[in-house]
Amino acid sequence: MEKKWWKEAVVYEIYTKSFCDSDGDGLGDLKGVMSKLPMLKELGIDCIWFTPIYKSPQVDNGYDVADYQDIEPDYGTLDDFKKLLDTAHSMGIKIIMDMVLNHSSDEHYWFQESRKSKDNPYRNYYIWQPPKADGSEPNNWGNRFREGNGSAWEFDELTGEYYLHQYSKKMPDLNWEYKPLREEIYKMLNWWLDMGVDGFRLDIFTRLKKPAGFPDATVASSPELDRNGFVLDNNMCTNVEGIHEILHEINRNVFGIRPCMTVGEGSGVTYENALTFVKAEREEIDMVYHFQLAARKRPPFTVESFRKIQSEWMKVIENNGWAVQYLSNHDSQRHVSRYGNDKEFRKESAKALATLTLTCPGTPFLYQGEEIGMVNVEYDDISDYNCCYTIGDYHSMIANGKTKEEAMAFIVPRSRDNARTPYQWNGSENAGFTTGKPWIKVNPKYTDINLEKDMKDPDSIFAYYKKAIALRKEHPAIIEGNLKFHLENDPQIIMYTRECEKETLLVIVNLSDNNAKLDIPEEIKSNKWERLITNRENIAPSLDGNTDVLPWNVEVYKKL
Numbered sequence: 422m423e424k425k426w427w428k429e430a431v432v433y434e435i436y437t438k439s440f441c442d443s444d445g446d447g448l449g450d451l452k453g454v455m456s457k458l459p460m461l462k463e464l465g466i467d468c469i470w471f472t473p474i475y476k477s478p479q480v481d482n483g484y485d486v487a488d489y490q491d492i493e494p495d496y497g498t499l500d501d502f503k504k505l506l507d508t509a510h511s512m513g514i515k516i517i518m519d520m521v522l523n524h525s526s527d528e529h530y531w532f533q534e535s536r537k538s539k540d541n542p543y544r545n546y547y548i549w550q551p552p553k554a555d556g557s558e559p560n561n562w563g564n565r566f567r568e569g570n571g572s573a574w575e576f577d578e579l580t581g582e583y584y585l586h587q588y589s590k591k592m593p594d595l596n597w598e599y600k601p602l603r604e605e606i607y608k609m610l611n612w613w614l615d616m617g618v619d620g621f622r623l624d625i626f627t628r629l630k631k632p633a634g635f636p637d638a639t640v641a642s643s644p645e646l647d648r649n650g651f652v653l654d655n656n657m658c659t660n661v662e663g664i665h666e667i668l669h670e671i672n673r674n675v676f677g678i679r680p681c682m683t684v685g686e687g688s689g690v691t692y693e694n695a696l697t698f699v700k701a702e703r704e705e706i707d708m709v710y711h712f713q714l715a716a717r718k719r720p721p722f723t724v725e726s727f728r729k730i731q732s733e734w735m736k737v738i739e740n741n742g743w744a745v746q747y748l749s750n751h752d753s754q755r756h757v758s759r760y761g762n763d764k765e766f767r768k769e770s771a772k773a774l775a776t777l778t779l780t781c782p783g784t785p786f787l788y789q790g791e792e793i794g795m796v797n798v799e800y801d802d803i804s805d806y807n808c809c810y811t812i813g814d815y816h817s818m819i820a821n822g823k824t825k826e827e828a829m830a831f832i833v834p835r836s837r838d839n840a841r842t843p844y845q846w847n848g849s850e851n852a853g854f855t856t857g858k859p860w861i862k863v864n865p866k867y868t869d870i871n872l873e874k875d876m877k878d879p880d881s882i883f884a885y886y887k888k889a890i891a892l893r894k895e896h897p898a899i900i901e902g903n904l905k906f907h908l909e910n911d912p913q914i915i916m917y918t919r920e921c922e923k924e925t926l927l928v929i930v931n932l933s934d935n936n937a938k939l940d941i942p943e944e945i946k947s948n949k950w951e952r953l954i955t956n957r958e959n960i961a962p963s964l965d966g967n968t969d970v971l972p973w974n975v976e977v978y979k980k981l
């Protein structure tokens with residue numbers, strides 16, 4: 422395995438708006454992040470991924486970029502960012518930027534110019550099409566935000582043409598067919614690398630290439646995908662032939678010729694096509710995070726699906742690719758609520774799930790707040806929600822005759838806002854996030870769940886994350902070891918070994934609310950094991966024979 426810093430790193434995602442507010446305006450900011458670097462250092466992370474902090478009208482909380490080379494004034498200035506970058510580097514923490522290359526904001530200078538006239542030099546930076554003979558949209562594609570009549574095309578009076586927007590009409594898609602646009606993007610990416618950033622997270626990178634001729638999508642198979650007759654067809658603009666040429670070209674102009682790590686948001690990427698993106702020889706990107714394990718809209722993983730998915734992705738690593746481990750991010754629910762038990766076993770299940778993320782093969786991506794076991798929120802009025810998908814889903818359900826209660830019951834567990842409530846620093850007003858009025862309500866559970874409390878408790882979730890992160894640094898098997906599952910038919914227990922030339926580690930997790938009977942396999946029984954970490958200090962399952970494992974118990978051992 423070729424050695425790379427990002428294979429050994431633990432990445433921590435910061436959603437700046439909800440992290441820490443230094444000036445009392447209710448929005449997190451860069452000075453707030455700066456003040457918390459010591460805490461991140463203590464946790465032991467190696468790299469920060471910032472969700473977009475560029476200048477933006479914030480229609481999609483920064484994923485609508487108005488200037489790729491400036492910082493959103495609510496978050497600070499470019500100087501603040503440079504100071505933060507230098508300070509983080511001096512502490513041994515790297516920084517990667519979120520790059521939104523599928524679309525920009527309609528307030529970006531390029532789009533302002535592009536819409537002015539058909540012969541404007543920036544016209545082809547975006548995707549313009551004439552109306553059909555009857556004046557209607559160029560095809561039946563739907564937008565993700567459920568905006569307007571549902572179409573992904575917006576008519577612009579000034580030039581009498583439609584432009585494409587897969588998301589909001591305020592987020593027009595960029596035209597990757599057009600060389601001057603591509604070159605401008607390469608310049609911009611290199612500018613960030615010149616400043617010293619360490620890499621990029623690539624937003625929805627599989628959608629950069631659109632199908633030639635913009636064919637109609639086939640009629641929606643589920644109400645979820647129907648937009649008043651327009652169709653949200655995930656396959657239509659995902660992994661279209663030609664996507665690899667685009668990625669390879671970016672690599673040859675930026676990623677591959679500079680020290681830089683890249684992680685793509687891999688919608689439509691499974692272990693079957695992963696190597697076409699991440700096999701080192703292809704010179705595209707380093708790794709993708711996929712949606713097979715942690716997916717907001719799919720049923721939670723089971724012990725069976727966990728074993729299958731991890732084994733499949735291990736093959737990607739064995740074939741000179743790489744993998745990502747994560748269970749939640751800014752687009753999902755809190756994972757202790759979704760996959761764990763955020764009531765009677767919050768602490769135990771948060772630690773068990775952390776162990777999976779931190780000891781399975783690949784680079785772990787943690788999301789702010791998981792290290793203190795932050796949980797979902799349950800607000801009962803739509804006005805307390807901010808996420809554009811949540812609001813779109815709610816109103817479309819009401820328009821389709823659902824009651825308020827039915828619509829809320831649908832959105833509450835699914836909303837991306839579950840992950841976007843402010844970080845809970847302490848038990849004081851607004852959880853210590855701001856002295857002003859927070860832009861989104863603080864989770865009322867903050868008096869019980871907060872960092873200050875966790876820092877005082879040697880048995881806290883935070884303390885456990887520190888230990889589990891430190892374990893990665895001490896044990897090469899976690900980075901480079903193979904992966905072998907044991908008890909492959911067990912319905913509750915996940916048991917695996919990670920073995921490299923130097924050592925063998927054993928991980929046991931009871932992924933359930935009930936005691937489990939553990940029938941230790943011969944190959945484990947016949948060896949001696951030293952316990953490295955656990956979330957149940959006082960009781961250890963015996964590795965000599967049959968034993969009981971408590972709910973959400975996790976144990977990590979090393980072979981002696």
Ligand code: GLC
Binds near residue numbers: 481484588624686751
């Ligand atoms: C990605 C981001 C998400 C955003 C979308 C559009 O999925 O993670 O937050 O809404 O892209 O840019």
